[in-house]
Amino acid sequence: MRHHFLFRLVVATLVFSTLEAPILALTVEQSLWKRAESFLLAQSSAENFLNRGDSLYEQGRYQEALVYYDRAIQLKPDYAHAWNKRGNTLNELKRYQEALASFDRALQLVPNYFEAWYNRGNALDELKRFQEAIASYDK
Template identity: 40%
Template sequence: MENKPKPERRERSKEASCERGRDVSQDTLCEKAEPKPERMEAGPTAQRNGRLVDQYKIQESMDLANVGNNLANKGRYSEALHYYSEAIGLNPGEYRFLGNRSYSYERLALYKEALADAERSLELQPNFIKGYFRKGKALKGLKRYSEAISAFQRALSCDLNRVEAAQEVADCQRKLQELKISTRENLPAPLNLQPVPAGSLGNNNNTVFRSVVYTRSNGGLPAARTAPPSVPAAHPRPGSR
């Protein structure tokens, strides 16, 4: 008999919890049935969700770019290109990703692709110093030394302490000078236009000389004129003395 009150307390607690559960469910139904006007505005919520998605993409692109940087530092440029491209796909407005991919392209001797990425990075950020340096390296690989010098000099104007850019300028100037010298040496020798001395053609009666004249009948076009063959000198007949 003494233990009977204890189950009653437990039953009361269960009933109280059930009542609380019913109250909560009813409140929830009421909120859904009669929502307040403020909760119906989806604009701020959508914007907040959009910012969260953008932040996720940005963070993921940074992670991918860091993987690409680690691979590039190890000389695994082909693999680094994949991660840089994935990062650019998630965050196309990040100019540094394009500069890093341009570096990998240049190391793989894909100079046209390296130049395209470098120029795109400079469109996004005109003051991107490494962008001018990457552009100069790509132009140098394409043997467009004059344009490469201009790009490296632009990098120097932004950062006077950039020793690598100064070295690249000197190297491009040397290669440009070598290219000019090799081009000059490969030019054909000039033709010898000195007049032919008289009598050097021999005394061949069958030689035909042609000269070019301009007449009105052919509209000022050159016409060939054949000189008459020379008549051999007469020899005395035997016994004519």
């Protein structure tokens, strides 16, 4: 799809640049460049990074997934879902204290985020902080 779009961009630029209406060519070219720019920006959206992280997570490629979740968070720091996914990935990597911090951040953003409370309980359980784990499960 990307190659098809770029091909159309090149053809349109060549066709319109040979016409006697250079202003029309410039207008079309600018419009196509704006569409190309929007396409590229959409490709780097936080949701796209989250989805790629999810794919890697499902394959058990946790370290790689973590990179994508971190990128999603860089683009959208208030993305509670990405913080929660980051925490799950850190749990899989047995980095429980860091996972706990990620779940806490997700819960700061969305205090009634059930899944984050549950996952927080799992991290606390791994840290042998059982009373706190039970309190998280009860939320």
